[in-house]
Amino acid sequence: METKRIILALVLSFAVFFGWQLLFPQQRPQQPAEQTTASTAEQPAQQATSAAPAATAPEAALSADIAPIEATEGRDITVKTPLYTARFNTQGGLLESFSLHDYFLSVPVDGQPLPDQINMISGGASLGLLVDGARTWENAQWDTEVKNLELEQGSGTVIFHGRIEGYDIERIMTFEADSYSITEEVRIISTDASSADLRITHQAATNALAELSGTYNPAKIVWQLDGSLDDETDQDDLRTDGLQPVSNPTWSAIDNNYFILAMQPSGNSLLEGGMTGDTFFMNLSTGTGSIRPGESRSIAMKYFIGPMDRDQLIAASPELGQAVNFGWFDFIAKPMLLFLVWLHQYVGNWGVAIIILTVIIKLIFWPLSQRSYKSMEQMKKIQPMVQKLREKYKDDKQRLNQETMQLYKTYKVNPAGGCLPMVVQIPVFFGLYKALLGAIELRHAGFIDTLPFTDMVWLADLSAKDPFYITPLVMGATMFLQQLMTPTAGDPTQKKIMYIMPVVFTFLFLQFPAGLVVYWLCNNVLSIAQQWWIAQSGKKGKAA
Secondary structure, eight states: OHHHHHHHHHHHHHHHHHHHHHHSOOOOOSSOOOOOOOOBOOOOOOBOOTTSOOOBOOSSOBOOOOSOOOOOSOOEEEEEOSSEEEEEETTTTEEEEEEEEEEESSOOOTTSOOOOEEESSOSSOBOEEEETTEEHHHHSEEEOSOOOEEOSSSEEEEEEEEEETTEEEEEEEEEETTOSEEEEEEEEEEOSSSOEEEEEEEEEEESHHHHTOBTTBOOEEEEEETTEEEEEOOHHHHHHTOOOOEESOSEEEEEOSSEEEEEEESSOOEEEEEEETTEEEEEEEEEEEEEOTTOEEEEEEEEEEEEOOHHHHHHHOGGGGGGSOOGGGHHHHHHHHHHHHHHHHHHOOHHHHHHHHHHHHHHHTHHHHHHHHHHHHHHHHHHHHHHHHHHHTTTOHHHHHHHHHHHHHHTTOOTTGGGHHHHHHHHHHHHHHHHHHHOGGGTTOOSEEEOTTSOOEEESOTTSOOTTOHHHHHHHHHHHHHHHHSOOOSOHHHHHHHHHHHHHHHHHHTTSOHHHHHHHHHHHHHHHHHHHHHHHHHHHHHHO
16 A cells, blocks of 8 residues: 555656646737736836935835837937847837847757747837836937947947936946846936926836747746745736735846846835736836935946846846746756756757766666665565465455565565655656756757658757657656566556556656656666666576
């Protein structure tokens, strides 16, 4: 009974963990929902001038319109670096396009034109600025002296000048050639005749991440507060109710597994946001206190728009490094990912790196597996005695269990030994699973790009499923063979469970990342070889 429970627990743990994601994925809407107005997301980062009071987060939801930003008339300014090409609109300094040079919508194939680059801002605009709830891209006059900016190295700056009723505005944006981060300083001078409380709101919006998301790659709003991460993934709630206001986040972002649009304030702020159709939006608002005629305020904001590359995120801001998080198995997934990246530097192929990792893991667990398989071989030898006990005590199950356990004890056999190697590898399995699904380094990572002797794309992306289901079917066959080699305690129900397991696992693995299937398949082959070697050694020892 103990063995049966362990096997059932294994099957159920896999089924629950992965079946839930198959049956209840993050759903994208079939049609855009009606526009809803959520409370505005308040803007944080502020640096007041020496005479200015400290920035404060607004205490209540604001009334500014935070529906997705619509592009307005103005001329385009292009900022080009080795990493991206960004297109801004002079009317308000809106960001209308942000194309990543090294990341594509689909896997590049040799001999074919390159696919379209990932555009982080599509179908609208982003990085809008609101002053006291007024949309400056609609209600202010703007211009800039810069036409275009191209950086090969170092940094460069674009300054947008604006004038709205009561204020002169400067948006000073600094770009780095080797970074996806943008640093902004907003300077505001009061031209009003009387003092007034000033509130500045930065708004970010994108529908690109929703378009790039899927069952295993949901888009969401995420933030860091007091060193901990939190998020809102329920898109229906974001459309209808908006995001519950969050006071003083360290940073906030719209992201999925692979890409992120983040804002990091320099002071107290209020975060709010939501969704309209497929467009995510978030606002960070900061109250600057009273500003007198002729007085100025400066507010700083940092943006990161690009891949979930931990090194790049940390270089932009150490706090942003926490955006790369693999959940419960983060402590396993990150070391495995770092080791895979290191291996890839030497072997040049991600599939080969995964196979080498599998061999190393197998060697680490070799002593444990060795004891387990030897116990299984011993169990084979006592099967006739187990069968006799079953016949003798077929009408007394309690006595049968007692005598069977005594037999196992006498011959030092662990009936659950065959499950042990699988049990101890489950954390490793889940860690690799999370790394393959959530590491930008493994997105579009190839192994065998085309089926042998054909031009059909096969394992060109190990973070996606095998398009022809070859590897999961072969994996299922190796698992079935492994079960045939594994002796059971003679319980018919247990035997059925053991034979059902390969079917269940094959079904689950059909939708898994191909890299994970390669790992499990390679592990099965090594386990079969180890079991066969132990069995042969036992035969030779018996013959001697």
